[in-house]
Amino acid sequence: MRHLVDVSPEGGSPYPVYVGGAPDGMLAALWRDRWRQAVLIGDETTASLFAAPLVRALEARDVEVHVLRFPAGERSKTRETKARLEDAMLEAHVERDACIVGVGGGVALDLAGFVAATYQRGIDHVFVATTLLAQVDAAIGGKTGVDTPRGKNLIGAFHQPKAVLCDYGALASLDVSERRNGLAEMVKHAAVWDAALFRELEGWSGEEALPSEALVGRSIAAKAEVVSRDTRDRGIRQVLNFGHTVGHALEAATDHSLPHGQAVAVGMTIEARVAARAGWLADDDARRLAALLARLGLPTAPPVAFSDASSFLASDKKTARGAVRCALPSTLGGVTPSGGSYTREVSYQALAAAWSEP
Numbered sequence: 039m040r041h042l043v044d045v046s047p048e049g050g051s052p053y054p055v056y057v058g059g060a061p062d063g064m065l066a067a068l069w070r071d072r073w074r075q076a077v078l079i080g081d082e083t084t085a086s087l088f089a090a091p092l093v094r095a096l097e098a099r100d101v102e103v104h105v106l107r108f109p110a111g112e113r114s115k116t117r118e119t120k121a122r123l124e125d126a127m128l129e130a131h132v133e134r135d136a137c138i139v140g141v142g143g144g145v146a147l148d149l150a151g152f153v154a155a156t157y158q159r160g161i162d163h164v165f166v167a168t169t170l171l172a173q174v175d176a177a178i179g180g181k182t183g184v185d186t187p188r189g190k191n192l193i194g195a196f197h198q199p200k201a202v203l204c205d206y207g208a209l210a211s212l213d214v215s216e217r218r219n220g221l222a223e224m225v226k227h228a229a230v231w232d233a234a235l236f237r238e239l240e241g242w243s244g245e246e247a248l249p250s251e252a253l254v255g256r257s258i259a260a261k262a263e264v265v266s267r268d269t270r271d272r273g274i275r276q277v278l279n280f281g282h283t284v285g286h287a288l289e290a291a292t293d294h295s296l297p298h299g300q301a302v303a304v305g306m307t308i309e310a311r312v313a314a315r316a317g318w319l320a321d322d323d324a325r326r327l328a329a330l331l332a333r334l335g336l337p338t339a340p341p342v343a344f345s346d347a348s349s350f351l352a353s354d355k356k357t358a359r360g361a362v363r364c365a366l367p368s369t370l371g372g373v374t375p376s377g378g379s380y381t382r383e384v385s386y387q388a389l390a391a392a393w394s395e396p
């Protein structure tokens with residue numbers, strides 16, 4: 039694996055992000071002597087596919103290793119699963135000098151990170167990210183948490199990993215539709231942060247929805263830079279919410295049958311149209327964005343009517359004082375703050391108009 043970038047959280051120590059194949063060797067190399075126990079946490083799929091070499095590498099270093107797994111899927115990202123994992127750790131006498139290794143996609147990493155944040159008031163953790171979405175997004179930046187019936191990610195903590203290993207080789211076994219979920223976040227990073235990456239994505243064939251390791255690395259670097267500047271999501275990190283105000287409402291309105299990446303793709307298309315109609319983004323840029331998403335196999339048209347989704351807009355986390363706020367790019371590659379904020383107030387009327395635009 040190669041060292042790609044360091045994330046430098048405010049008030050915390052920098053941690054490295056590695057990209058490449060064979061994370062077992064890297065894990066053993068970065069393992070700290072004081073971590074006498076390891077708890078690998080993955081879902082059934084990622085634990086079966088990826089845990090064995092990691093366990094072998096750690097056992098070769100005389101580390102006591104426990105592997106904990108839970109059923110794959112967003113429905114497992116709950117307080118109940120977290121409690122079950124914690125109970126298993128208590129039963130196995132896992133102590134404060136243990137290190138949790140989250141292995142999998144965003145669900146496994148959000149859960150593993152949140153367990154690490156609160157187990158015995160907080161222990162260390164490392165991530166081995168195996169989905170494209172986790173590599174370019176969920177593994178970077180220290181947000182951990184679980185869903186509740188009232189909404190996604192409503193209970194959680196900021197807890198930074200000690201290292202992130204992005205297993206590019208793992209993407210080979212990932213479904214094309216799952217890869218596309220990651221591509222949506224890559225397009226988002228390019229649209230709000232990296233104009234050159236946006237052009238490179240436009241120039242890429244999109245074949246098998248598997249971007250090169252170099253493109254994945256560029257997207258990781260964009261996320262790492264944003265979260266290093268604003269770790270606790272009070273300012274510039276909000277640019278990463280582009281597409282998410284509408285996207286979260288679509289996920290809720292479809293009872294989560296629309297995957298997150300697809301919801302964000304539609305959300306970005308609609309929010310960019312809102313920006314173009316208001317004169318905050320060039321019409322041509324909104325069209326280029328929709329064209330890129332469509333070419334990468336992502337949807338750009340909402341699957342439900344505005345009236346079916348509008349009630350879910352109000353419960354979005356970014357909503358302040360009853361107004362809907364969106365993080366909107368001002369060019370393809372950047373967000374200009376307005377009135378000191380990286381989000382803008384958007385009326386329901388403007389959203390409804392952009393929703394039904396052909």
Ligand SMILES: NC(=O)c1ccc[n+]([C@@H]2O[C@H](COP(=O)([O-])OP(=O)(O)OC[C@H]3O[C@@H](n4cnc5c(N)ncnc54)[C@H](O)[C@@H]3O)[C@@H](O)[C@H]2O)c1
Binds near residue numbers: 142146172212
């Ligand atoms: N913490 C953050 O900053 C952040 C950012 C973005 C998203 N997220 C969260 O991430 C979650 C979505 O993550 P996701 O899209 O990775 O979903 P996921 O973790 O559910 O993984 C998707 C599916 O792929 C399987 N899988 C994982 N790696 C595989 C591989 N290499 N080969 C074959 N199958 C594999 C998993 O078992 C699962 O069934 C959401 O809960 C979202 O809220 C968190």
